[in-house]
Amino acid sequence: MPAPIRLRELIRTIRTARTQAEEREMIQKECAAIRSSFREEDNTYRCRNVAKLLYMHMLGYPAHFGQLECLKLIASQKFTDKRIGYLGAMLLLDERQDVHLLMTNCIKNDLNHSTQYVQGLALCTLGCMGSSEMCRDLAGEVEKLLKTSNSYLRKKAALCAVHVIRKVPELMEMFLPATKNLLSEKNHGVLHTSVVLLTEMCERSPDMLAHFRKLVPQLVRILKNLIMSGYSPEHDVSGISDPFLQVRILRLLRILGKSDDDSSEAMNDILAQVATNTETSKNVGNAILYETVLTIMDIKSESGLRVLAINILGRFLLNNDKNIRYVALTSLLKTVQTDHNAVQRHRSTIVDCLKDLDVSIKRRAMELSFALVNGNNIRGMMKELLYFLDSCDPEFKADCASGVFLAAEKYAPSKRWHIDTIMRVLTTAGSYVRDDSVPNLIQLITNSVEMHAYTVQRLYKALLDDISQQPLVQVASWCIGEYGDLLVSGQCEEEEPIQVTEDEVLDVLEGLLVSNLSTPVTRGYALTAIMKLSTRFSSVNRIKKVVSIYGSSIDVELQQRAVEYNALFKKYDHMRPALLERMPIMEKTATNGPTEIVQTNGETEPSVVESKHLPPVTHSCISQSFDYLLLLTLCLGIPPMTAYNKNGLKIDFTFERANPNPNIAVITIHASNSTEADMTDFVFQAAVPKTFQLQLLSPSSNVVPALNQGTVTQVIRVLNPQKQQLRMRIKLTYTLKGSAVQDLAEVNNFPPQSWQ
Amino acid sequence: MMRFLLLFSRQGKLRLQKWFTPIPEREKKKIIRDMTTMVLARQPRSCNFLHWKDLKIIYKRYASLYFCLAIENQENELLALEVIHRYVELLDKYFGNVCELDIIFNFEKAYFILDEFLLGGEIQETSKQIVNRCIESSDMLQEYYCEGETDFPGTWRKYHGGVYEQTCILTCGLKGIEITAGEEYRSRMYCI
Numbered sequence: 001m002p003a004p005i006r007l008r009e010l011i012r013t014i015r016t017a018r019t020q021a022e023e024r025e026m027i028q029k030e031c032a033a034i035r036s037s038f039r040e041e042d043n044t045y046r047c048r049n050v051a052k053l054l055y056m057h058m059l060g061y062p063a064h065f066g067q068l069e070c071l072k073l074i075a076s077q078k079f080t081d082k083r084i085g086y087l088g089a090m091l092l093l094d095e096r097q098d099v100h101l102l103m104t105n106c107i108k109n110d111l112n113h114s115t116q117y118v119q120g121l122a123l124c125t126l127g128c129m130g131s132s133e134m135c136r137d138l139a140g141e142v143e144k145l146l147k148t149s150n151s152y153l154r155k156k157a158a159l160c161a162v163h164v165i166r167k168v169p170e171l172m173e174m175f176l177p178a179t180k181n182l183l184s185e186k187n188h189g190v191l192h193t194s195v196v197l198l199t200e201m202c203e204r205s206p207d208m209l210a211h212f213r214k215l216v217p218q219l220v221r222i223l224k225n226l227i228m229s230g231y232s233p234e235h236d237v238s239g240i241s242d243p244f245l246q247v248r249i250l251r252l253l254r255i256l257g258k259s260d261d262d263s264s265e266a267m268n269d270i271l272a273q274v275a276t277n278t279e280t281s282k283n284v285g286n287a288i289l290y291e292t293v294l295t296i297m298d299i300k301s302e303s304g305l306r307v308l309a310i311n312i313l314g315r316f317l318l319n320n321d322k323n324i325r326y327v328a329l330t331s332l333l334k335t336v337q338t339d340h341n342a343v344q345r346h347r348s349t350i351v352d353c354l355k356d357l358d359v360s361i362k363r364r365a366m367e368l369s370f371a372l373v374n375g376n377n378i379r380g381m382m383k384e385l386l387y388f389l390d391s392c393d394p395e396f397k398a399d400c401a402s403g404v405f406l407a408a409e410k411y412a413p414s415k416r417w418h419i420d421t422i423m424r425v426l427t428t429a430g431s432y433v434r435d436d437s438v439p440n441l442i443q444l445i446t447n448s449v450e451m452h453a454y455t456v457q458r459l460y461k462a463l464l465d466d467i468s469q470q471p472l473v474q475v476a477s478w479c480i481g482e483y484g485d486l487l488v489s490g491q492c493e494e495e496e497p498i499q500v501t502e503d504e505v506l507d508v509l510e511g512l513l514v515s516n517l518s519t520p521v522t523r524g525y526a527l528t529a530i531m532k533l534s535t536r537f538s539s540v541n542r543i544k545k546v547v548s549i550y551g552s553s554i555d556v557e558l559q560q561r562a563v564e565y566n567a568l569f570k571k572y573d574h575m576r577p578a579l580l581e582r583m584p585i586m587e588k589t590a591t592n593g594p595t596e597i598v599q600t601n602g603e604t605e606p607s608v609v610e611s612k613h614l615p616p617v618t619h620s621c622i623s624q625s626f627d628y629l630l631l632l633t634l635c636l637g638i639p640p641m642t643a644y645n646k647n648g649l650k651i652d653f654t655f656e657r658a659n660p661n662p663n664i665a666v667i668t669i670h671a672s673n674s675t676e677a678d679m680t681d682f683v684f685q686a687a688v689p690k691t692f693q694l695q696l697l698s699p700s701s702n703v704v705p706a707l708n709q710g711t712v713t714q715v716i717r718v719l720n721p722q723k724q725q726l727r728m729r730i731k732l733t734y735t736l737k738g739s740a741v742q743d744l745a746e747v748n749n750f751p752p753q754s755w756q
Numbered sequence: 757m758m759r760f761l762l763l764f765s766r767q768g769k770l771r772l773q774k775w776f777t778p779i780p781e782r783e784k785k786k787i788i789r790d791m792t793t794m795v796l797a798r799q800p801r802s803c804n805f806l807h808w809k810d811l812k813i814i815y816k817r818y819a820s821l822y823f824c825l826a827i828e829n830q831e832n833e834l835l836a837l838e839v840i841h842r843y844v845e846l847l848d849k850y851f852g853n854v855c856e857l858d859i860i861f862n863f864e865k866a867y868f869i870l871d872e873f874l875l876g877g878e879i880q881e882t883s884k885q886i887v888n889r890c891i892e893s894s895d896m897l898q899e900y901y902c903e904g905e906t907d908f909p910g911t912w913r914k915y916h917g918g919v920y921e922q923t924c925i926l927t928c929g930l931k932g933i934e935i936t937a938g939e940e941y942r943s944r945m946y947c948i
Binding site for chain 1 (some may be wrong): 770771772773775776778779780785799801802803804805806807814832833834835837838839842852860861862864866873875876878879880881882883884885886890893897898
């Protein structure tokens with residue numbers, strides 16, 4: 001059997017492959033050779049074979065059959081074998097593999113090896129990928145090595161201990177004694193890893209944190225020596241002595257000084273010193289300054305120091321290096337909440353960063369700009385942010401638009417300014433605006449009563465220009481539907497009123513209905529708007545014609561609307577003005593605002609938008625088409641019935657049949673209370689047999705007033721496709737005079753007309 | 757702590773992968789794909805920091821190789837750049853004007869050097885000289901030199917005789933070297 005080919009020969013060969021298929025072939029051939037070599041238990045070339053396997057693994061090919069071989073290499077006496085074996089273990093044998101645990105004994109032996117480099121290999125492997133079980137077994141060995149005088153081993157043991165603690169936090173205590181004089185080391189490697197170990201312990205345990213606070217003076221001294229000491233060739237990086245250690249110490253100081261006055265005071269001087277003396281021409285100096293700033297902001301530093309920190313960040317913002325600008329913006333974002341005024345001073349620089357070419361910087365600058373907006377600077381800031389919205393990449397537009405809306409809502413100096421800002425966003429970034437902004441905007445517009453004429457005029461003009469941006473079109477349609485009369489009568493005070501005829505307005509709305517650019521939702525808005533204008537305009541015939549055309553639309557949504565509106569013209573014309581009158585002012589709720597206005601589907605459940613009790617006939621914030629359903633059913637001739645009457649609580653059912661679906665019975669419950677006290681927390685629940693489907697809508701209120709002074713109504717919709725006899729089980733819960741009452745009842749006396 | 761370090765070429769070929777947390781093989785492949793796509797798509801003069809899931813990705817290009825380091829959110833990005841640079845310096849000192857080919861053909865040595873510099877996602881040694889000394893001492897312990905350096909220099913000349921030019925990672929300068937028979941090379945190889 002000839003010697004297997006050398007590693008580099010294999011690499012060279014594989015690199016000559018011209019296609020993926022050729023490479024695969026070579027690798028398969030070699031893998032077969034390696035496999036048979038493994039089977040023959042060839043000790044001499046095992047190392048070479050595993051090394052080749054690792055190369056093939058890096059190319060993406062499977063190498064699991066080499067896992068056991070790695071173990072054999074680790075167990076070998078040869079250093080080369082061990083080196084490759086441990087490397088293979090780290091690449092192929094993480095804790096998810098079954099054979100992982102088999103390493104434990106080998107590692108244990110190697111931790112006690114006579115050669116420090118072998119011990120080093122074992123520590124490295126354990127510290128990189130030891131599982132919890134392995135860590136538990138070997139923690140003692142690690143702890144022993146943590147106390148050795150050999151700095152090469154000590155530093156590795158420290159990081160190994162960090163890994164053990166991360167995997168098995170309960171073992172943290174056992175490393176405590178060994179930490180006693182870690183900081184008195186001269187060796188920087190040991191010092192660095194000790195600081196890492198201390199940091200890990202302090203982050204995980206408040207007790208440890210309190211215990212290690214006494215190290216603050218020592219840490220301050222070490223840091224001072226690093227800064228004051230002259231050139232040290234071993235640790236110098238661009239004129240700074242051991243920046244890695246400096247940063248690590250600063251981070252530990254941050255953790256120790258947080259929420260502790262004494263410690264914070266002890267570090268004040270050194271922080272000021274680092275902040276002022278560090279050379280900033282190279283990245284490494286700035287890395288230290290950055291860490292210093294983070295530390296100053298986190299501990300209880302005096303205000304002078306904090307101002308110094310923010311000024312450093314301000315200087316960073318002017319740096320040519322993009323990375324530093326980015327880091328400055330990120331840090332300022334973190335501090336803007338606590339040191340708002342100090343950050344405000346750098347506002348103009350931050351706003352300039354909006355024009356930066358780098359995407360990451362632009363994003364940070366945008367977030368920070370929004371955080372800095374307040375009542376004083378809103379006009380100026382908004383100008384910049386709107387300019388940014390105009391010119392930024394599409395990935396930013398949605399977030400920016402939302403930010404502008406939020407900021408405008410909080411700090412708008414006037415209603416007109418607010419509406420103008422919204423208009424600007426809708427016209428420039430209209431297609432990127434989030435869906436939930438539409439109802440929010442509608443609510444805003446509704447509530448700015450004096451601006452209605454101005455708003456509708458501006459929106460109308462915007463529609464004339466461009467109907468492609470759906471959120472803009474939706475808001476505009478809604479407004480025209482509501483305030484079309486103001487538009488036509490030319491009542492605008494804020495700006496020059498335009499001359500518009502009713503026909504022109506209807507032309508625009510009809511245009512939306514037929515345009516390919518309009519989404520189905522937008523079409524729904526347009527149709528409803530046209531309908532509303534029937535009570536505001538005089539050209540009712542035209543509107544009737546449009547509505548009847550859409551009665552046969554392919555779009556089910558539009559069709560349903562059109563048919564219902566048609567019915568409104570025909571049978572319920574006397575109710576039309578009341579139904580379509582102006583919307584009242586809406587209260588903003590915690591959950592969703594008036595989304596129900598824009599819910600197009602007659603089957604949506606309106607959430608409890610208004611806490612006021614509104615009688616069902618007039619306008620409420622429930623879906624418009626739903627209103628019609630209620631009304632259409634009033635006089636369909638099905639007699640009401642009493643479903644429940646006990647202990648003073650009476651529940652009547654009245655029936656309506658939903659049009660056009662005859663299988664849906666719409667039942668309204670009316671709950672009345674003849675006792676002397678109110679029934680509070682009233683909840684009505686119903687269940688039906690399996691062949692039915694039930695939908696329970698929100699009740700008008702959950703307090704049934706005493707002595708029949710009022711009723712609570714709630715609507716139940718029952719789908720009965722098989723036309724079976726309607727049966728229902730109801731559950732009532734309420735509180736009466738402080739005690740909770742619950743009752744179950746069967747309702748079987750439904751009139752036949754309700755389900756036939 | 758650092759979560760992983762990847763080295764890949766401009767064509768997206770992986771040259772080194774070091775993972776500091778246990779991750780399933782499939783997910784490692786996905787992460788590598790994500791990183792190469794994200795980093796290679798960056799404009800030339802952008803900043804070196806990216807956000808990916810809950811980690812910060814620091815990347816830097818050295819000649820034909822991208823170094824991609826993922827750190828946790830509380831770590832210092834500017835220092836991470838220094839970590840990458842320090843690793844490149846260590847490689848350069850060891851290989852002498854290191855280039856991508858050195859890392860391809862001596863990947864195991866690149867790992868050994870990395871394992872003397874970082875451990876468990878943290879820096880274990882801040883002195884360049886000490887790391888180099890450790891590596892050289894470890895090399896001395898090896899029972900035979902790595903794959904074929906000193907055996908038959910003449911043979912190597914037969915395969916690859918002549919002058920070779922490669923781009924050095926650090927200085928981006930050109931280097932040329934001539935192999936003569938009988939010369940001893942410890943652990944370097946020059947090849948097309």
